[in-house]
Amino acid sequence: MTQTDDKPAVQIASLNKWYGAFHVLKEVNLTIPSGSRVVICGPSGSGKSTLIRCLNGLEAYQQGTVTLGTIELGANARETVLARRQTGMVFQSFNLFPHLTVLSNCTLALRRVLRMPRNEAESLARHFLEKVRIPEQATKYPAQLSGGQQQRVAIARALCMNPRLMLFDEPTSALDPEMVKEVLDVMTGLAHEGMTMICVTHEMGFAREVADQVVFMDQGSIVEQASPVAFFSTPNHPRARSFLNTLLH
Amino acid sequence: MQFDVAFALSTVPTILGAIGMTLLVAASSCVGASAIGFGFELIRRSGGWGGLLVGFVIDFIRATPVLVWLYCLYFILPFYGIRLGALATGMIGLSLYYSGYLAEVFKAGIDAIPNGQAEAAKALGLGRMDMTIFVIAPQMLRNIAAPMGNYFVSILKATPYLAVLAVPEMLGRAFDIASDTYRYAEPLTVAGLIFLGLALLISQAIKRLEIRLLGPTAR
Numbered sequence: 148m149t150q151t152d153d154k155p156a157v158q159i160a161s162l163n164k165w166y167g168a169f170h171v172l173k174e175v176n177l178t179i180p181s182g183s184r185v186v187i188c189g190p191s192g193s194g195k196s197t198l199i200r201c202l203n204g205l206e207a208y209q210q211g212t213v214t215l216g217t218i219e220l221g222a223n224a225r226e227t228v229l230a231r232r233q234t235g236m237v238f239q240s241f242n243l244f245p246h247l248t249v250l251s252n253c254t255l256a257l258r259r260v261l262r263m264p265r266n267e268a269e270s271l272a273r274h275f276l277e278k279v280r281i282p283e284q285a286t287k288y289p290a291q292l293s294g295g296q297q298q299r300v301a302i303a304r305a306l307c308m309n310p311r312l313m314l315f316d317e318p319t320s321a322l323d324p325e326m327v328k329e330v331l332d333v334m335t336g337l338a339h340e341g342m343t344m345i346c347v348t349h350e351m352g353f354a355r356e357v358a359d360q361v362v363f364m365d366q367g368s369i370v371e372q373a374s375p376v377a378f379f380s381t382p383n384h385p386r387a388r389s390f391l392n393t394l395l396h
Numbered sequence: 397m398q399f400d401v402a403f404a405l406s407t408v409p410t411i412l413g414a415i416g417m418t419l420l421v422a423a424s425s426c427v428g429a430s431a432i433g434f435g436f437e438l439i440r441r442s443g444g445w446g447g448l449l450v451g452f453v454i455d456f457i458r459a460t461p462v463l464v465w466l467y468c469l470y471f472i473l474p475f476y477g478i479r480l481g482a483l484a485t486g487m488i489g490l491s492l493y494y495s496g497y498l499a500e501v502f503k504a505g506i507d508a509i510p511n512g513q514a515e516a517a518k519a520l521g522l523g524r525m526d527m528t529i530f531v532i533a534p535q536m537l538r539n540i541a542a543p544m545g546n547y548f549v550s551i552l553k554a555t556p557y558l559a560v561l562a563v564p565e566m567l568g569r570a571f572d573i574a575s576d577t578y579r580y581a582e583p584l585t586v587a588g589l590i591f592l593g594l595a596l597l598i599s600q601a602i603k604r605l606e607i608r609l610l611g612p613t614a615r
Binding site: 203204205228231232234235236238240242243244245246255256259260301304305308 | 516531535
């Protein structure tokens with residue numbers, strides 16, 4: 148264990164966010180130890196995507212603090228940029244750059260942000276494309292790939308930056324059912340390697356198998372936080388019970 | 397007066413002799429207008445007072461005749477000690493004038509890019525400049541190749557305005573011949589046909605560019 152591992156990967160304290168008058172995140176507190184896999188679930192509009200987007204500065208918040216490792220977001224501009232660079236994000240709609248090949252999607256940030264020479268960047272990108280099992284697609288454009296393949300490229304693109312933390316914002320919600328598994332398999336593989344992961348997802352099978360914490364949100368608050376075993380067998384909160392009922396039946 | 401084909405053909409070399417000037421003015425104005433227009437649009441998008449000011453400038457430019465700009469640059473600036481040559485005035489005038497229109501085209505091109513693109517760029521840690529150059533601008537160009545090409549043709553067709561500053565471009569040359577010979581139909585027709593040919597060439601080039609830009613990556 149190194150020193151940074153002693154610090155929680157993410158510490159969210161008294162986080163509050165409003166969209167105008169709408170209180171979208173209410174007093175959210177959450178500590179995520181390094182190496183853990185957290186699944187955030189809840190009904191739509193519960194604030195789970197907003198919460199995960201606050202963790203890499205894509206959403207601003209009005210109150211509270213988010214600390215990634217030792218860096219408090221927003222406290223120091225340079226450190227905030229660094230923290231964001233060490234946080235990978237995978238979106239529901241993939242958000243690959245359509246004008247760039249798969250390989251260039253992966254190397255753009257390596258070359259522009261980390262100033263890595265082309266050869267080095269490309270071999271690193273190919274390594275991660277192999278890891279998500281699509282090395283043969285490197286020279287294609289995103290539009291030539293299936294949704295599942297695109298999402299795996301997006302994961303490889305994020306991994307290239309050597310993140311300490313991976314955020315997944317409903318990574319399988321835009322996929323055809325038969326492509327969900329290939330993406331979840333890649334994510335499961337990452338989890339087994341010890342990557343710290345926060346996933347907003349409705350894939351309860353994934354939560355059960357991979358997560359070590361399930362966080363249930365409703366109306367902007369965390370109303371339940373438990374191990375998957377406890378959450379799925381004996382959910383405490385009535386909203387969590389009815390949510391699981393609609394999802395599992 | 398009969399249209400004299402032989403005379404018309406005899407004017408071709410003289411008028412074509414000015415095609416270089418026409419193309420120089422058109423090309424540099426296309427580059428200038430695109431650069432200024434893109435800069436305008438970036439400032440306008442960044443908001444704040446600068447954005448508001450640039451928004452006003454863009455509207456102001458679009459609401460005034462191009463000749464007013466050329467006359468102002470040529471006749472008024474010297475009173476303030478800024479003396480531009482006729483050619484430079486023409487290029488700057490056309491660049492400024494069309495920058496307002498191109499800024500609007502760029503706006504539409506950027507607005508059409510899904511928000512997720514900028515978010516992905518930010519999430520990867522790309523800075524503002526890198527994001528603009530490597531993520532936003534290329535996708536913007538794909539979206540606007542056709543309307544941008546239209547404005548490039550417009551710029552080409554606006555080069556005869558420079559005749560008022562005595563810049564020796566094609567239409568001016570044609571008019572010189574007409575004044576000397578009192579025959580207007582032939583030189584003006586020749587000049588018109590050359591413009592038509594150039595405009596068609598540009599449209600074709602833009603179409604090819606569009607196909608190349610969209611290529612296998614069309615969304």
